[in-house]
Amino acid sequence: MIIACLHTAESNIAIYEGAAKQLGLPTDCLLHHVRADLLFAAERAGGLTPEIEAExxxxxxxxxxxxxxxxxxxSTLGPAASLAADRCEVPIVRADCALAEYVGxxxxxxxxxxxxxxxxxxxTELFExxxxxTGAEIDVRLIYGAWVLFRAGKQEAYLAGIAEAAEAAYREGAKTVAFAQASMTGAAxxxxxxxxxxLASPTAALQAAMTAITAR
Structure with missing residues (x-):
C-alpha cells in the first residue's frame, strides 16, 4: 500500500511519518512530495485562484x-482535491476534510x-x-502572527502560540479544539x-486514506 502525500512545507513530512507510525503503518508506505511554491503563490494572490487550483x-x-x-x-489548496478526484481512479483525500468529518x-x-x-x-465551509x-457550533479562529513565526523558522514560538490559543479556546467553553493545518500538530x-x-489532520487523513483503499 502506497499513500502519496502532497505537502507545502518540508517539515510536515516528519509529522506524517509520526502519524503513520502511531497507526502501525509500514515504514515505507508513505510517498512524500513537497510543493511549497503552490502555497506561496496562493498567499501572494490572497487565496486559491483557478490557475493554482488547476496546477x-x-x-x-x-x-x-x-x-x-x-x-x-x-487547507488553502484543499478544493483542488475535488477537481483531481473527478479525473482519478484512486482515492483523493483532502486532509482538512477528513478532520472536519471526524470533528463534525x-x-x-x-x-x-x-x-x-x-x-x-x-x-469554515468544510467544518460547518x-x-x-450534529448541530455542533463551529468557531474558526485565526491565530494572528503565528504564520510569520513559522515562515521565520521560529518553530518553538510558533507551537507555543498555538498551544496558548488552544488553552484559551477551552477556557472559553470549547468542547473540542481542532488544528486546521498539519504544521500545528506538535502544539498539542x-x-x-x-x-x-x-485534534489534528495527519492521523485523520491517513485513516481516511486507508479506509478508502480497503473499500475499493
Missing part, C-alpha cells in the same frame, strides 16, 4: 499514478484554529458543512495536562 490538481494526478491513494495536506461528529462548541489567513474561508448533522503536546488534546 495543484495536476500534481495530485501525477502522484496518483504511483500510489493507491493521495492525501492533499494543505462532536456536539457542543468546536473551535478550529488556523495560522494562515488564506485557509479561513475553505476551512460537516457539523450540520504543549498544553497543560488538565486540557484535552486538540
Amino acid at each position: 495543484t490538481a495536476a500534481v495530485i494526478l501525477r502522484l496518483a499514478q504511483d500510489a493507491d491513494a493521495v492525501v492533499l495536506n494543505c 461528529k462532536s456536539c457542543g462548541k468546536v473551535t478550529v484554529l488556523c495560522t494562515t489567513e488564506t485557509t479561513i474561508a475553505p476551512t 458543512e460537516a457539523a450540520k448533522t 503536546a504543549l498544553l497543560a495536562d488538565d486540557y484535552p488534546r486538540p
Whole structure:
C-alpha cells in the first residue's frame, strides 16, 4: 500500500511519518512530495485562484499514478482535491476534510484554529458543512502572527502560540479544539495536562486514506 502525500512545507513530512507510525503503518508506505511554491503563490494572490487550483490538481494526478491513494495536506489548496478526484481512479483525500468529518461528529462548541489567513474561508465551509448533522457550533479562529513565526523558522514560538490559543479556546467553553493545518500538530503536546488534546489532520487523513483503499 502506497499513500502519496502532497505537502507545502518540508517539515510536515516528519509529522506524517509520526502519524503513520502511531497507526502501525509500514515504514515505507508513505510517498512524500513537497510543493511549497503552490502555497506561496496562493498567499501572494490572497487565496486559491483557478490557475493554482488547476496546477495543484495536476500534481495530485501525477502522484496518483504511483500510489493507491493521495492525501492533499494543505487547507488553502484543499478544493483542488475535488477537481483531481473527478479525473482519478484512486482515492483523493483532502486532509482538512477528513478532520472536519471526524470533528463534525462532536456536539457542543468546536473551535478550529488556523495560522494562515488564506485557509479561513475553505476551512469554515468544510467544518460547518460537516457539523450540520450534529448541530455542533463551529468557531474558526485565526491565530494572528503565528504564520510569520513559522515562515521565520521560529518553530518553538510558533507551537507555543498555538498551544496558548488552544488553552484559551477551552477556557472559553470549547468542547473540542481542532488544528486546521498539519504544521500545528506538535502544539498539542504543549498544553497543560488538565486540557484535552486538540485534534489534528495527519492521523485523520491517513485513516481516511486507508479506509478508502480497503473499500475499493
